[in-house]
Amino acid sequence: MxxxxxxxxxxxxxxxxxxxxxxxxxxxxxxxxxxxxxxxxxxxxxxxxxxxxxxxxxxxxxxxxxxxxxxxxxxxxxxxxxxxxxxxxxxxxxxxxxxxxxxxxxxxxxxxxxxxxxxxxxxxxxxxxxxxxxxxxxxxxxxxxxxxxxxxxxxxxxxxxxxxxxxxxxxxxxxxxxxxxxxxxxxxxxxxxxxxxxxxxxxxxxxxxxxxxxxxxxxTIGSGTLATGVAYLGMSTAVKRAAVAGAADTRKAAKGRKVSVTTLRKIVRRDAAATNAAAGASIVKVKSITGGTRVYATNPWTRQTVSYTVKASGRKVLVKKV
CATH class of the missing domain: 2.50.20 (outer membrane lipoprotein receptor (LolB), chain A)
Structure with a gap:
């Protein structure tokens, strides 16, 4: 020893x-x-x-x-x-x-x-x-x-x-x-x-x-609550990352063909879940809308909201901050 x-x-x-x-x-x-x-x-x-x-x-x-x-x-x-x-x-x-x-x-x-x-x-x-x-x-x-x-x-x-x-x-x-x-x-x-x-x-x-x-x-604060707070510091980046990654992965999955709205929604939800896992908190939410999804998050303390739409458009996938 x-x-x-x-x-x-x-x-x-x-x-x-x-x-x-x-x-x-x-x-x-x-x-x-x-x-x-x-x-x-x-x-x-x-x-x-x-x-x-x-x-x-x-x-x-x-x-x-x-x-x-x-x-x-x-x-x-x-x-x-x-x-x-x-x-x-x-x-x-x-x-x-x-x-x-x-x-x-x-x-x-x-x-x-x-x-x-x-x-x-x-x-x-x-x-x-x-x-x-x-x-x-x-x-x-x-x-x-x-x-x-x-x-x-x-x-x-x-x-x-x-x-x-x-x-x-x-x-x-x-x-x-x-x-x-x-x-x-x-x-x-x-x-x-x-x-x-x-x-x-x-x-x-x-x-x-x-x-x-x-x-x-x-x-004193609970570790889980604090971890969530820290995660929300990067809320804007997390939402954008999930939307952009979802769009890119959807285009890749389409292989040059017309983009399926159903597939787009599935992939965007998957990428949002991965973003949340990396952040250590369920920040990013996904909601189905006409032609695709809305990717968003609302800070529970400041009430600030960040939102993007990810929509299928023929062979394209359009990402827009709203």
Whole structure:
């Protein structure tokens, strides 16, 4: 397992965090260091994982500080076990997950912001993506990740009963896992220097009931509604594309013969459906009219309408904006 996928250094992906940072290199009056084989380390980490999982049952907070050369980033994470909620905050960005319900992400895309302005929902800051299969274990990397350490290392026991477990990854990362007198993971530190720069990661956990407050309804929009809004930003282009494509495909199908109105209507509806599929929303509508179809769309928020007619005319297909 590479340094970037090991449990402690996995935090450099900013997927776990929040709590009190632990300063590396705390000095104690009396330390005893013991070398551990891979088997002994595996057994020790299983015990730490079990104790940490028990401590985290009611909730936990973690904090991560990552420094790459002169650039530092921080992230915090909170697990509200009682309500099945999790939040991770990195800078100004937040992600919420609700067990069995879905996730909240922040609006950050310019197209999304433009759609919200068009929809008169400029107060919205979060997008809710409903998903009953959401499992917090897929978002919240718990202290039990230490069970992934199965290489030889060392244990330094301090006079207060706490201990530091240290390993050196095959890639050269130096990792220290800090454990309380009760055998619970309280923090970790990892350092790696290679051609990509100097990486330093500090993590700390605190345990106990937590409270995660979800975004207010007024500041939230459903992902489907927002996707529809974004799609309507390109309404004019979508309608024209469906009409023009339908006409071109109808002419091709006629193979130089007289154009069939029935065939024209079938092909235009097919191309309108393809346009809607590409847009991710049912924007374009098709209505039969004398000699062909009317291809149109009406924005439900602005009430603007765009319309084209596609008509058979002998061997020709005429497209006209109306």
């Amino acid at each position: 590479s340094v970037l996928s090991r449990p402690a250094v996995l935090l450099t992906t900013l997927s776990v965090t929040a709590g009190l940072l632990v300063a590396p290199g705390v000095a104690y009056a009396a330390d005893t260091t013991t070398r551990l084989t891979a088997a002994e380390m595996t057994a020790a980490m299983k015990a730490v994982a079990a104790a940490s999982t028990k401590a985290a049952a009611s909730g936990w907070k973690s904090s991560t500080r990552i420094t790459l050369d002169a650039v530092t980033a921080t992230e915090t994470s909170v697990l509200d076990a009682a309500h099945g909620r999790y939040v991770t905050t990195s800078g100004t960005q937040q992600l919420f997950a609700v067990d069995g319900r879905g996730i909240y992400t922040q609006v950050s895309d310019s197209r999304q912001r433009s759609a919200l302005k068009m929809m008169g929902r400029t107060s919205v800051r979060y997008v809710f993506i409903g998903n009953t299969s959401v499992d917090l274990d897929d978002f919240a990397v718990t202290p039990a990740v230490v069970a992934g350490y199965t290489i030889a290392g060392s244990r330094t026991t301090h006079d207060d009963g706490s201990a530091d477990y240290a390993v050196v990854e095959p890639e050269g990362a130096k990792v220290t896992l800090r454990v309380s007198p009760a055998g619970v993971l309280t923090g970790a530190h990892a350092a790696l220097s290679d051609e990509d720069g100097d990486l330093d990661v500090t993590l700390a956990y605190t345990y106990g009931p937590q409270t995660v407050t979800l975004p207010a309804a007024a500041a």
